[in-house]
Amino acid sequence: MERKKTRRIMVGSVPIGDGAPVAVQSMTVNDTRNIPATLEEIQKLASVGCEIIRLAVVDMEAAEAVGKIRKQSPIPVIADIHFDYHLALKVLEGGVDAIRINPGNIGSQEKVRAIVDRMKDKGLPIRIGVNAGSLERDLLEQYGHPVPEAMVESALRHVQLLEKEGFYDIKISLKASNVPDTIDAYTLMSERCDYPLHIGVSEAGPLLSGTVKSAVGLGYLLAHGIGDTIRVSLAADPVEEVKVAWGILKSLNLRQRGVNVIACPTCGRLEIDVVGIAQRVEERLAHIKETMDVSILGCVVNGIGEGKEADLGIAGGQGVGIYFENGEVVKKIKDTDIEEFIIQQVEARAQNMRDGKIPAAGKNGLPMHPAMGRS
Template sequence: KASPLPVVADIHFDYRLAIESAKNGAAKIRINPGNIGGEDKVKAVADICKERGIPIRVGVNSGSIDRKLVEQYGGVCAENMTLSALNAVKMLEDADFGDIVISIKSSSPRLTIETYRILSQKCDYPLHVGVTEAGTLREGMIKSAVGIGALLAEGIGDTIRVSLTGDPVDEVRAGISILKALDLRKGGITFVSCPTCGRTEVPLIELASEVEKRICDLPYDLKVAIMGCVVNGPGEAREADIGLAGGKGEFLLFKKGKTIRRLPAETAVDDFVEEVIKLGKESTI
């Protein structure tokens, strides 16, 4: 009742918790085929969810595959992860339940990609995509971008989850960035900056970090560039809606590759952020 967002009950081991969650307002139930129990328990969950119009996610995790499947294949692999998911789906279908979503995750991006590719060829249910136990912020974002990004680029996946050991807000930001990088989501700031070179005449790393921090949560659908020199900066970032190129003692403000005016170094960041906000407001009129 207190959550502003739908709550998904993530259930392991005790199917009765899934039943109680369904009775108490859960918007979706996730069951783990590796530990939820046999067909009778899955049917009990399916019955209450069907009665209340609640979808079920069959959530396979490489760390909790049924021991018999692991022994059958000599370890965890894409084939037995897929089979684990499809066996659970069959139980739900036998219980006359079809409002199903499937996820099939590993902490290995390679195994995750391979498994989803196989699964996508074997069923038409919506797929929830993610790399589980990806790690802390730096490592986890890289693994998630590789695993989720590769699948989405192939048209595989309907919803995503970035799993990080950290603030859930960072998970959401990373997920949005992955979608925007693939042009699957519009809105919000797209930030680009150059990697620095011998022509760089300003403290670009600090400058870019400061600007990104101040504009990253703005709602405007703009591509913003921070470039390290005035020689190639505006030209290389001509696709940006607005950008800032650093020079000795002053900066160039440019839009779509064309120089608009010069900004003094002392106030360049403040002036630029104001220009970004101004352009954003104009673009929404």
């Protein structure tokens, strides 16, 4: 797929736009003023592949906490601010990698200029975030509903306020909980400007339904070359947001990270516990960052052929498992040994990747998730 050409900005050490890898973001759920809990959450999210984290800044105490958190965060920090420009100035004093603020909501152009001047001095970007549920009243009156055209017009209004001050280090998001509206809004915006786009389906819902909506909406956009950063917004643990985001990117071969478990659906031919083994293997190997495809297949109809396409895998049946590695049958093992055996083989292969004995990339040659340090 050909990605849309967008401008390059930097969020800390993470490049955004202009062909850079699509970055995975999330947002903390802990009160930002609780610094230890927020840092613990950030560490957990970073360990599963979160590359940029956003923090809610609800008052001056939270704004002061952001600077302290940033000093210890393993990944870049975005401060999420609404209405009060003093909070933006405070987080910029303490240290932050970007801010999310809609300039049309903070008052006069002089207030916008005060923020922009500080941002220019520090070389930091601004994210403009438009949600269908909070559009300006005059746009709702004009369009009747928060339609994609209204969302785009709202975003461009905010952009113009920044461009008026000669500021162009901008990232834009236009989120709706409705998947078709989200797709149409981002598609229209991608035609109207070349600023990088942060894509997401807002308020997608609980884990299952939210994952489906996000996969459909974001998958469509990414497959059409639209999107420079991604957040999956779930009513669930943010760790799950990051996992789903990576799943979407991996399914489109846009990014590679960790173990990709390939497992067959259940049917009457199964003679091993494919469902249980696949689920446990995926959970037990979640800490692996090295990229590889692992097949766990439950019968001989497709198992041998599909297993050979993986870096390593098992096709099981009739009390035995046939182990494949790099497309070749290596050995037979007992069906009761499959889970532990495959875990051991993956761990060994990951260590060989870390030691440089085999390439640290999947079959398609795409790079694995890079180590993102503090800027």
